[in-house]
Amino acid sequence: MNSNTSLFYTCSLVEFIGRQTHNERSVVVELLGADLDRIYKYQDVFHCEPIEKVADDFIQRAKIPVGRFDNVGSCKYNVPSYWDIGDVxxxxxxxxxAGMDDVAGIRAAYRSWIAPKILNFNSDLFYQSRDYIAECYKAGEILAA
Incomplete structure (x- = not known):
C-alpha cells in the first residue's frame, strides 16, 4: 500500500465518486475543483467517516451529475476495488x-493518456507492477511485456 495516505485516500475517493456517478475520473477531478485540494489536505478527518458519506457530500457539494461511463458494469472479470485503483x-x-505538488499530480495523472487504459478493467494494466505502468507512461505507449 502507498505510504502517502493523503494521496492514496484522495485517489481512492475520486475512484469511488466516479463509480457512484458513472463519470470518467478526469471529469470527477475537474468537477471537484478546489475541493480536490481540500480532500487531500484533510483526508485524516474525512477518513474517519464512511467513504460513502464523504463521497455523497462531495457529489452534492460539487453538483456532480450522473454520467454514462460505467467501466465497472462493463467489466467481464473481477472488478478491482476502489482502494486498489486509488493505489494504482x-x-x-x-x-x-513527482516534480509537482501531489494535487497537481493527481490532476495530471487523471488527464493523462494512460488513465483510460488503467480504467479499462477488461485489460490487465491496472494490476501490473508500478514500475511497468510508470515505464509505459514515460514511453507514451503500452510496452510489450
Whole structure:
C-alpha cells in the first residue's frame, strides 16, 4: 500500500465518486475543483467517516451529475476495488509526476493518456507492477511485456 495516505485516500475517493456517478475520473477531478485540494489536505478527518458519506457530500457539494461511463458494469472479470485503483493512481502520481505538488499530480495523472487504459478493467494494466505502468507512461505507449 502507498505510504502517502493523503494521496492514496484522495485517489481512492475520486475512484469511488466516479463509480457512484458513472463519470470518467478526469471529469470527477475537474468537477471537484478546489475541493480536490481540500480532500487531500484533510483526508485524516474525512477518513474517519464512511467513504460513502464523504463521497455523497462531495457529489452534492460539487453538483456532480450522473454520467454514462460505467467501466465497472462493463467489466467481464473481477472488478478491482476502489482502494486498489486509488493505489494504482497514487503510485502513478509518485512515479511520474513527482516534480509537482501531489494535487497537481493527481490532476495530471487523471488527464493523462494512460488513465483510460488503467480504467479499462477488461485489460490487465491496472494490476501490473508500478514500475511497468510508470515505464509505459514515460514511453507514451503500452510496452510489450
Amino acid at each position: 493512481f497514487s503510485r502513478l502520481v509518485e512515479d511520474c509526476f
